[in-house]
Amino acid sequence: PSMEATAPSVGAGANGSLAAAARAQVGPPTNPMATALLTDQYQFSMAYAYWKAGKHADHAVFDLYFRKNPFGGEFTVFAGLEECIKFIANFKFTEDEISFLQSVMPMCEDAFFDYLRGIDCSDVEVYSIPEGSVVFPKVPLMRVEGPVAVVQLLETPFVNLINYASLVTTNAARHRHVAGKSKVLMEFGLRRAQGPDGAISASKYCFMGGFDATSNVLAGHLFGIPLRGTHSHAYVSSYMSLDEIPDRTLRNKDGSKICKDFVSLVKEWLCKIQAADSLRNVFGDTNQSELAAFASYALAFPSSFLALVDTYDVMRSGIPNFCAVALALHDLGYKASGIRLDSGDLAYLSIETRKVFHAIEKEFNIPGFGKMVITASNDLNEETIDALNKQGHEVDAFGIGTYLVTCYSQAALGCVFKLVEINSRPRIKLSEDVAKVCLLFTR
Template identity: 80%
Template sequence: MEKKENGVDGKKSGRVVDGPTNPMVTPLLNDLYQFTMAYAYWKAGKQSERSVFDLYFRKNPFGGEYTIFAGLEECIKFLANFKLTDEEIDFVRDSLPGCEEAFCDYLRGLDCSDIEVHAISEGSVVFPKVPLLRIEGPVAVVHLLETPFLNLINYASLVATNAARHRFVAGKSKLLLEFGARRAQGPDGAISASKYCYLGGFDATSNVAAGKLFGIPLRGTHSHAFVSSFMSLDEIVDKKLRSSDGKSSCEDFVSLVQTSLTKIQNSSSSSGIFSETNKSELAAFTSYALAFPSAFLALVDTYDVMKSGIPNFCAVALALHELGYKAVGIRLDSGDLAYLSTEARKLFCAIERELKLQDFGKMIITASNDLNEETVDALNKQGHEVDAFGIGTNLVTCYAQAALGCVFKLVEINNQPRIK
């Protein structure tokens, strides 16, 4: 176990520790009974008695065999910056019937300089009934850490474990993308989910704020709304696109895309299945490629995946190739993901062979749409060509289990063992 000591303003450690990521994590993020007990301890003259508490859980989540420990960094940040403001103390006094002013003076002097925390390393695999943290210090102060510590560890460990389980099912070679911000339980749920899914084995997030806060790689393309917002290729005003090496320019990229679509429709690779594609979709893809020629990844299921989305994507990808760019790939957000990914890969490989386009068949296929570990496992058993999974709701809400159930128990007081 690692031993961590943090004094107020970092005096003991020789450095200042940043505060918690969420500014709402203050000493008032507590259950009322922590303050009533602190007051009762103080009244009895017991507030400084040396106590030891263990934080642990009783059962692995999701019916599994392990848990990933997470949330320690935020606990240390909270500990290092623990200090009640005058405004907070006034609120506590008003919330405790008959609270004496001398207790408020006691609260003003509180910090965590006498607290010791022994902890398992964050990100470790842990098991039931083994202490994740052991907290030692004055009993009244340690009680004031209970609810914040449980709050910071319970969800963090639960969602990190959920992420690790998805990683195990998907395998090491697949990209896992966390797409859960819009379905998370509020802003803090979204930020925490992104952080701890990354810790649990995900590769990137769609959450821009989490990317800024934690340096997590960002991934994202466009929505169905972007595709359906276009009506025709005539809406594209600026049609010019410079080549990837900057040495030349295509004055009419739209015409190049149309030429590429005709080439694909007439190729033997299409087997005659591509006839008239949706031109509003083609306009959307073309516009997006003009904006992001080096990072073109298209959502291809707004209309018909195989008859419109895939050929329209290939036309734009082929036009980009003419200018030295390589399209990234596609995203599938509905339908039979195993079948569609397999058929898309076959077509990409066929076009690569016929038109001699290096690595065209290796473009990334991303799948999304309410995925969870069971659906990923089913896809693996069925066989698919998906390279990346975008997972949101079931991941960040931990739909299969609402809480981990960590507890905070007194195990020693004044060198005397205690157990409930």
């Protein structure tokens, strides 16, 4: 795709009220820490040297691009543009920031800090490929033009805001590609991400890269991404027995009547499952604390019951306990959502689980029970999903965390920001590394 000018109101000449209008229109950066100080010290050293030499207002053109597709792949998805636009629309030094800069650069003349006080990005123009585009190495993704001292200050935050955004969007797109269009993909990476913002950015950009939902509530709030999440092993472990459920009543779905003892109904179903010819020899005794946790969870969420079935033993306890609760819910007009597997051989367990669901559907004549959603979520990544596909599996939804959000197989994209022109004269940097040398000019 060709580049187009973005945020034209920002690049419309030095004009305080116009800059204020841009701020109001674009809104603040998602991360309040993305302020004008979020840059490298050398950008300020250079700004001072430019200013001392009277070069600070020289018109410079910088290109942002990367040299190699990540993950050994053949494409990259460009992301992070919106945050860059928010960054420049809000770019302004506060007095507190100016004081800090004075304290760390005591050798600089006072007039330089007056200059910093006055700058914003109203003289900066940004041309960019649209966010979400598939892009390739060495092609400029963004061109940033303006006074050299100001554009240099933008180098570090722009590269920061584009690098990880593009990397994790690409990673998400690759996971979508390997999982296929029909699977539900959920980003579960908050706890393993590189800090709060790593997590929030991951949620935003995984959604952009083709994921369906996130576990991150704040990301749901900030970006409107659908949220998913039911319960953890700790929830299951926290129950000891069915005696811990004080209120066992459950109104049926259409509200017409009340089941006074949902727990007894669950126990009846468990007995029926254990006695069923088609299921005989599959199920023995199940873990009663797990059954209590499932029953209690179903009482709280009868319309969206989804159980984590691997706390004790998937096939001997988790699945029969889940089925008993799901069948009891069915008696009251509710449809259970499904199960989640978080350990073990996901291909085998999902296939065995599906067999049980189909057997239950047939045995008790419950249409649709066989199609219960099976979610898997144990340290998944592109390779493990590909391996599951090759083995054959019955997983409908994947919850993916660590490998997705930290971009474990390649944790950084090497975006660079290179001066290509100053005062209309092309510039080139020759490097001792031959691979880094390339001709740069305004394309």
